């Protein structure tokens with residue numbers, strides 16, 4: 645684990661150096677900022693809980709890659725597998741895409757609100773095969789009331805899917 649952690653740190657450290665160089669060359673005026681650039685701007689000389697800005701930047705980027713990669717792969721694989729096993733649903737999804745997007749351009753994020761059938765497919769796949777079936781247990785440490793007025797007593801545990 646220690647060896648792998650070092651390797652990962654070298655890997656993500658390489659990204660960080662690239663972004664720092666790019667920032668230096670552009671005089672801090674990068675037009676299309678990616679997540680790491682944004683963190684570089686925000687963190688500057690941060691020292692949070694004894695961790696320096698570079699460590700916080702690398703850890704935040706790594707957690708997003710880890711949390712976002714496998715979950716998305718598993719969700720998409722199940723959704724595609726379910727579609728292939730339900731050809732009439734696949735046909736309806738294709739018809740909806742043809743109607744709202746057509747065959748001559750790629751789907752944009754802004755199209756999604758019109759693709760209601762596709763949304764249901766994604767929700768159905770997540771319900772049938774959640775990529776994260778057992779999630780870490782959490783408990784409220786103290787009484788708190790949400791801005792909506794909902795009260796949560798100290799010790800309340802968040803429900804765990806299984």
Ligand code: HEM
Nearest residue numbers: 707708709711712713715716719770774775776779780782
């Ligand atoms: C189908 C895709 C995904 C599923 C099923 C999923 C599921 C989950 C679940 C169940 C949690 C725990 C929530 C909790 O304990 O309160 C979580 C947390 C998290 N997810 Fe995802 N996730 C997905 C995609 C992503 C993506 C794409 C990213 C990043 C780009 C991401 C980043 C995170 C992070 C950073 C946390 C921790 C949040 C926190 O504790 O503050 N996830 N995710």
